[in-house]
Amino acid sequence: MLGTAIVVFREIIEAALIIAIVLSASRGIAARGRWVASGIVLGLAGAGLVAAFAGVIDSAFSGNGQALLNASILLAAVGMLGWHNVWMSSHGRSLAAEVREVGEAVQSGRRPLTALMVITLVAVMREGSEVVLFLWAFATGGENAMSMLAGGLAGLVAGASVGALMYQGLLRIPLRHFFTVTGWLVLLIAAGLAAQAAGFLDQAGLLPALGNGLWDTSRVLDQGSLAGRMLHVLVGYTARPSGLQLLFYVSTLALILGLMQWADRRHRDGRPANP
């Protein structure tokens, strides 16, 4: 049971951290809860589908189906996180002001709600499909189903609790700095996911690694440890990155930051000079 709990916890915590950050980064945007919730539901459905068709996916694209699927959904998430941040860089300031004045859920207009849903969907689907595969196989494999279920549930609750703690902690950041902090968190998550996608593209033999193991910090911080895993999600920590991963990481950072600055400048130009 403990083994099951640990495996499930390790998968859930990755999705939970991303959802916690997305939820805080979208603070003040009306109806965000509904969109994130539907992302979770769709993600669970997607996880079930991916697990059920694991064999088919594996044999697709001459055996590279799984890596290509992972790379594409990761890159889709990167695009959505980037869109969210670009949108926030022109609306974040007024959003912070509105949240300060009237509390939560006030903003209207063209909001990146689809982005929130897709990010949640991707996070849940990716980690969820592994949990489903893992639990389902062991349950049908004749292991003690009740103990499995209990372990899975314990892992789920523990993982979700870490996400909730993260969310509560983030909400304590003063509003003046709030969206700056969440913006950076989203940016780093996006860069980290892009680096993961690079790993999958290289795994499928589509892109060259451009050097394996530029450096090795596994002695300082083991990527398999809890801290290592959390940092892997939050900032894309990789103990032994390839050149391609570094390239994807840095390009994603530069591209999203550039677009954010561009959106911010355009937003300011379009308004009267007085603040």
Added chain:
Amino acid sequence: MYPAVYATARTARMLQRAYKLRARLPLLLLPVWVASAVWSGSAQADAPTRELSIRGRGFSPAELNLPAGVQVQLLIHNEDDLPAEFESYDLSREVVVPAHGQVKVYLGPLDPGRYRFFNDFYPSAEGWVVVAAAGK
């Protein structure tokens, strides 16, 4: 004739716009770089093949000897009734291997050294990719 002239005028306008975007040129070139890399990457389809089996949740062989500086295609067979996940932080590889399934993973080109991998669904089962220095 007309469409050609039209196209030329449009090209000129696009070029003008592109000139204004020259500051962002490095970013615009990224897709080109990616496309060329994909093209050259797909040319490595004749990479040598090695095999790895998963038996009783563990790996066989537990030490996989690979040549240095060459891309290798690794076929992983799962002989168990349970799914497994071949994962390696050292190699940035992560792939679910369904029960009685087979997956393909490209590795390298690798520098000499030892690279750990494990079964993420049963983390105590581990193995090593061992790359000896070239010429040995």
